[in-house]
Amino acid sequence: MATTAERPHLAVIGAGPAGLAATLAAAARGVRVTLVDAGAEAGGQFYRQPAAALGARRARALHHQWRTWEWLRDGLGEHRAAGRAAHLTGHHVWCVERESAGFAVHALRGPAQEEPAVVRADAVLLATGGYEVVLPFPGWTLPGVVTAGGAQALLKGGLVLPGRTAVVAGTGPLLLPVATGLAAAGARVAALVESADPRALLRRPSAPAAQPGKLAEGAGYAVRLLRHRVRVLVRHTVVEAHGTDRLEAVTVAALDADGRIRPSSERRIPCDTLAVGHGMLPHTDLAGTLGCRLSGHDVHVDDEQRTDVPGVWAAGEATGVGGAALALAEGHIAGRSIAARLHGREPDPGAWSAAARSRARLRAFFAAVDAVCAPPARWPDRVPDDTVACRCEEVTAGEVRAAATGLGAGDLRTVKLLTRAGMGWCQGRMCAPAVAGLTGCELTPPRRPFARPVPLGVLAEGPEDPAEEGSS
Incomplete structure (x- = not known):
């Protein structure tokens, strides 16, 4: 029997549902x-846990699919105890390099994220998740306006309510657990404002057949919203957030079929918190650095979750946003495929046929969801020129528009060079969708050399001795 050091080595980047499922599948089949x-x-964002110091007694109340989380958590613990897996926390991966004998995963660790670390492996799985899209509107930079996922993270990870009276707005399935979670934790959710009409999903013949369980889950959320007396406004949008030092109210309005504001439909809702989100985009920075092919915004993978770069697999939101169940199925398939190929065997697709069927149904369902829950049409028309579009560099919508209409910018990079929109700390992750919408430029995934800011000292000195990384 091979010793631990002799086993093929896999680096999994991301400990959300996809990364955990892949870790368990690969470790159980002889991969370190x-x-x-x-x-x-x-746990990632979906299974985000409160810090142990908070002493949460009923953490499971903040989650559904808790038994799945327990299975993932306990499985990881067993593999770590047996020496088959190591879990490196607080490691922010900024680059993955191909080497002659495999891959080097470069990360930053420590309180200031300035300590270099490297993990060398024979194969890499990218389970890097996604990030939220938030489109600008007047007042969106006021304190009290947070992303929908940010409100959920505060609640799950810190047991903190972002405010006492909340409005949850935008579009997409994430709004439902955010609104019900805030209400169950004691906030008064004054309204859930959805710009799409989720009932349109029922008019798509393939969606209910593809995943009836998801429709039942949605019905469960609807019951909880009724129980907490949350007013649901479909085909509505937030027009403006009001306040001086912080959020005091929002104005919402109804949308017609063309995405225009219906006359005389505006209403003002007092609140101290607005949790807003307009869907998600995949994190593809590391995939881009490695040269992986992208299909639109998603990392392109085959039936085994392999990218077109040998030795690199991808799973979860990085390959297309579709929720935790899809991420689990993709992670399981990737882990089994990696284990077979690192041991020099051709994988047997029949071994993961159930996961493959689940993957197909969930992909079909979320394709329908994406079509229904797109950001509202004509939203850029409602953004005044003095509204900040890029928060990092304080670039207004008017300056962004002028780059396209007055200076001839025809792509996001040129707009960035002319206005600095996208040059700040987030490197365009927050503002790129807004800049694309305001200028009419195509929203394309950027190719960056690094996935996150890196101190110059780290680049100058190189990583520390990697011998201990991943050895425990």
Whole structure:
């Protein structure tokens, strides 16, 4: 029997549902796995856990699919105890390099994220998740306006309510657990404002057949919204957020079929918190650095979750946003495929046929969801020129528009060079969708050399001795 050091080595980047499922599948089949994640605990955003110091007695009340989380958590613990897996927390991966004998995963660790670390492996799984899209509107930079996922993270990870009276707005399935979670935790949710009409999903013949369980889950959320007396406004949007030092109210209005504001439909809702989101985009920075092919915004993978770069797999939101169940199926398939190929065997697709069927149904369902829950049409027409579009560099919508209409910018990079929109700390992750909408430029995934800011000292000195990374 091969010793631990002799086993093929897999680096999994991201400890959310996809990364955890892949870790368990690969480790159970003789692969040594190092799970590298920026979080202090495994789980990702979906299974985000309160810090142990908070002494949460009913953490499961903040989650559904708790038994699945327990299975993932306990499985990881067993593999770590047996020496088959290592879990590196607080490691922010900024680059993955191909080397002659495999891959080098470069990360930053420590309180200031300035300590270099590297993990060398024979194969890499990218389970890097996604990030929220938030489109600008007057007042969106006021304190009290947070992303929908940010409100959920405060509640799950810190047991903190972002405010006492909340409005949850935007579009997409994430709004439902955010609104019900805030209400169950004691906030008064004054309204859930959805710019799409989710009932349109029922008019798509393939969606209910593809995943009836998801429709039942949605019905469960609807019951909880009724129980907490949350007013649901479909085909509505937030027009403006009001306040001086912080949020005091929002104005919402109804939308017609063309995305225009219906006359005389505006209403003002007092609140101290607005949790807003307009869907998600995949994190593809590391995939881009490696040269992986992208299909639109998603990392392109085959039936085994392999990218077109040999030795690199991808799973979860990075390959297309579709929720935790899809991420689990993709992670399981990737882990089994990696294990077979690292042992020099051709994988047997029949071994993951159930996961493949689940993957197909969920992909079909979320394709229908994406079509229904797109950001409202004509939203750029409602953004005044003095509204900030890029928060990092304080670039207004008017300056962004002028770059296209007055200076001839025809792509996001040119707009960035002319206005500095996208040059700040987030490197365009927050503002790129807004800039694309305001200028009519195509929203294309950027190709960056690094996935996050890196101190110059780290680049100058190189990583520390990697011998201990992933060895425990």
